[in-house]
Amino acid sequence: MILFSTRTMQYIAKNINTNHGSCIVKNFSDGELYVHINNEIKGKDVWLLASTQPPAENMLELFFMLDALNRAGASKINLIISYFAYARQLHAMQGESSSAQVICNILKNFPISKLFIFLPHDGTELHNFLPYTDILDIEFFCEKAVLYDAIAAPDKGAHIFAQKIADFCNKEIVFLSKKRPEQEEVEILSLEGSVNNKKVLLIDDIISTGRTMIEAAEFLKKNGAKTISAAAIHGVFSPGSHERLEKSIIEKIYVTNTIFQEAHKKIVVSDIGPLISKIINNHINKEEIL
Numbered sequence: 001m002i003l004f005s006t007r008t009m010q011y012i013a014k015n016i017n018t019n020h021g022s023c024i025v026k027n028f029s030d031g032e033l034y035v036h037i038n039n040e041i042k043g044k045d046v047w048l049l050a051s052t053q054p055p056a057e058n059m060l061e062l063f064f065m066l067d068a069l070n071r072a073g074a075s076k077i078n079l080i081i082s083y084f085a086y087a088r089q090l091h092a093m094q095g096e097s098s099s100a101q102v103i104c105n106i107l108k109n110f111p112i113s114k115l116f117i118f119l120p121h122d123g124t125e126l127h128n129f130l131p132y133t134d135i136l137d138i139e140f141f142c143e144k145a146v147l148y149d150a151i152a153a154p155d156k157g158a159h160i161f162a163q164k165i166a167d168f169c170n171k172e173i174v175f176l177s178k179k180r181p182e183q184e185e186v187e188i189l190s191l192e193g194s195v196n197n198k199k200v201l202l203i204d205d206i207i208s209t210g211r212t213m214i215e216a217a218e219f220l221k222k223n224g225a226k227t228i229s230a231a232a233i234h235g236v237f238s239p240g241s242h243e244r245l246e247k248s249i250i251e252k253i254y255v256t257n258t259i260f261q262e263a264h265k266k267i268v269v270s271d272i273g274p275l276i277s278k279i280i281n282n283h284i285n286k287e288e289i290l
């Protein structure tokens with residue numbers, strides 16, 4: 001097998017101990033992308049690692065890499081997407097684009113043997129549009145959860161997976177609900193469960209503006225929580241979020257590097273590289289047994 005990666009995942013790929021493929025990805029002066037696979041891969045199994053944040057150029061790079069690998073004759077293409085951008089735009093209102101469905105439809109045109117995605121937003125629904133295997137990095141959450149008395153899901157979207165993690169780590173769970181009065185604004189509406197005098201860990205899939213975590217933390221504090229920290233798989237950290245989170249009452253913020261990340265003041269980063277190696281090795285070993 002040969003491992004390739006988009007430019008956004010080279011920091012993970014370089015630490016994976018395997019046969020690495022080489023490719024050229026560059027821009028022409030007009031901005032168009034050019035992709036060329038340098039290896040002879042005809043009849044070979046390949047793995048591709050991709051992260052699609054920021055989405056515009058990186059999504060195209062992913063599509064062009066898939067096309068180039070296919071045209072170069074790879075016998076099997078397995079794809080791991082660490083961050084699936086656009087997943088938050090799956091449900092479209094009248095007049096809007098369902099951007100997530102557009103991306104799913106494009107991906108379905110490629111002969112992908114196996115697709116793994118790290119906890120995509122709206123995962124249960126996304127399965128209706130794209131066949132993939134969900135990677136919920138339980139170890140990442142549980143390693144942090146042991147340090148806290150209770151886990152909190154900041155909104156309805158996080159209820160199912162936060163519950164899964166709470167069950168797995170044997171922790172108490174509380175549920176919050178939120179609304180968005182405006183795009184990227186957050187208001188927490190209710191709390192189910194008790195946080196009085198507890199150290200609470202908020203769990204979500206994504207931190208983008210940081211407002212969901214910040215408003216949820218304020219709400220928990222008002223309801224008696226002793227301390228509040230936050231954990232999310234994907235640290236999107238849109239502009240202004242680092243400063244906002246820094247000023248907030250949240251003590252520690254744990255994220256993984258599904259998107260390139262460096263530790264930043266209260267932000268602690270966990271590496272997904274070992275989990276990716278494990279997924280690839282397990283898959284290869286399983287195929288060998290069959």
Ligand code: R5P
Pocket residue numbers: 088121155157158184186204205206207208209210211212213
């Ligand atoms: C969406 O509802 C997600 O699960 C997250 O809660 C959301 O994307 C976080 O965004 P932000 O940090 O901008 O509040």
